[in-house]
Amino acid sequence: MTTRKVRVRFAPSPTGPLHIGGVRTALFNYLFAKKHGGDFILRIEDTDSTRFVKGAEEYINESMEWLGMTIDEGVKQGGDYGPYKQSERREIYKKYADQLVATDWAYYAFDTPEELDALRAQAEAEKKTFAYDMHTRKGLKNSLSLSENEVKQRMEAGEPWVIRFKMPENTEVKTNDMVRGSVTFNTNTLDDKVLYKSADQLPTYHLANIVDDHMMDISHVIRGEEWLPSVPLHIMLYRALNWEDTMPQFAHLPLILKPTGKGKLSKRDGDKGGFPVFPLNWQLEDGIAAGYRESGYFPEAVVNLLALLGWNPGTEQELFSMDELIQLFSIERVNKSGARFDPDKARWFNQQHLVRKSNEELAELFQAELKERGHERENGYVSEVVGLIKERVNFVSELWEQCSFFFEAPVEYDAKVVKKRWKGDVPAFMTELMPVLEQLDTWQADVIKAAIAEQIEAKELGFGLVMNAFRLALVGGGFGPDLMTIAEMIGKEETIQRLKAAVENIG
RNA sequence: GGUCCCUUCGUCUAGUGGUUAGGACGCAAGGUUUUCAUCCUUGAAACAGGAGUUCGAUUCUCCUAGGGACUGCCA
DSSP states (O other), X not given: OOOOOOEEEEOOOSSSOXXXXXXXXXXXXXXXXXXXXXXXXXXXXXXXXXXOOTTHHHHHHHHHHHHTOOOSBBTTTBOTTOOOBGGGOHHHHHHHHHHHHHTTSEEEEOOOHHHHHHHHHHHHHTTOOOOOXXXXXXXXXXXXXXXXXXXXXXXXXXXXXXXXXXXXXXXXXXXXXXXXXXXXXXXXXXXXXXXXXXXXXXXXXXXXXXXXXXXXXXXEEEEEGGGGGGHHHHHHHHHHTTOGGGOOXXXXXXXXXXXXXXXXXXXXXXXXXXXXXXXXXXXXXXXXXXXXXXXXXXXXXXXXXXXXXXXXXXXXXXXXXXXXXXXXXXXXGBOXXXXXXXXXXXXXXXXXXXXXXXXXXXXXXXXXXXXXXXXXXXXXXXXXXHHXXXXXXXXXXXXXXXXXXXXXOOSSOXXXXXXXXXXXXXXXXXXXXXXXXXXXXXXXXXXXXXXXXXXXXXXXXXXXXHHHHHHHHHHSSSOSSOHHHHHHHHOHHHHHHHHHHHHHHOO
């Protein structure tokens, strides 16, 4: 086998936001390309003029950029194999569509969508299935059944037509899929797919992808399992075009399934399950579809969790950087069966990546929210705070609720904690504690602790009871990092102030 | 319905012709943190079923069942 340069493409159609199944396909293509020192190409498959959605192409680019998948060739990046947008390659497809008709691998068909719908409906009523195929094509309106003259007349009259592939009879088509192994089909069960439509002068996906993959010298086609059934058509197309010797190798990825219930993950599952299905937010007519970015996920966490949906390196390592993934990725280790998406584990991945980030980096991310809340604090202080609490959160957005007391006094006190901890001699003790703290010259955690301990001993009170009440006063609840550290960080005046406020306001 | 694909704990998965079938998420219990979270320990939890091959199948083969995808002038 000659060594061919690895060139793979991610080929989404700009019909809306990219969904994470598509993102994972892109990721596996990217990992495969980089692993083998190859090229990662982004091709826009906009051959359905009726489904074009404004902004979708930009969304795709932005998503790839956010996730750190660098595109080597594409509409924005350029490259030697352009154009990378199918709607700009019309003449190319037309040429090959014509060639297929000329070589008797395809034919013109004039049946309207309405007529075909009617045939399908009729067949269904009889509990049968209608297919435009080798068994029915003779009875339909096409250049195989109509006279040459009539075909000419219809075309000259401007009647819309399509070009359909003339699927040969009884031919075994075998493919050696990189993830599934050998898969065999028989052409007898295949239909005559539309290859080209006169209405918008564009090919359908099938023709376009074969022509482009060939012309762009794509070495491997890595795509979702939903494409497996069209593999025989694609192979026949390569054969018909005489390109079979340079046909790319196929790899069909398992689907990502819904967290619960049946079927593949769909755009709606996110709302129902409370997790994002898209990389970035997407504006809908009636609201927004949540994106991972806006939901607080780190791109590296998304990449990590997606990589492990259907692939694993065979070791017990679960946390990876993009570079490690590139290093370790191998298409042979991709699973065959569909993987259910687990929102809980997705959060866990984010938490793991969050904990691994430096306090400084997290502090910087957190500063935006702090400013919004009116707190201008230097990075050093914020970093220290973040370091104390980062292990309690999954997202940067959860930081505030865990550490607001480092920035402002509690405005209310957790009723449950009040009931449990703020009773008996406690309020009186707190009042007596204030002057003691006031007298401290050194405001450090251990010093404060010693002073309080001494006081507790003198009064013969329970350590736990007092400390929890003290926490309630400083924090407003029964949570947070080490209490003495909190006291030290907010300072002597503030600590006494909060004690005072608690005594006055609770009860 | 037809074609094709798939099947190990609830979920993501490792794994082998002979293993106490391993890990992770989640769940439960205990410990640490004088509290919460983290963390640590422990626990419950799986080879879809049936034949066959074999001294021996979770592993190989076949069948059944279940699940999935496709079945558009969508991609």
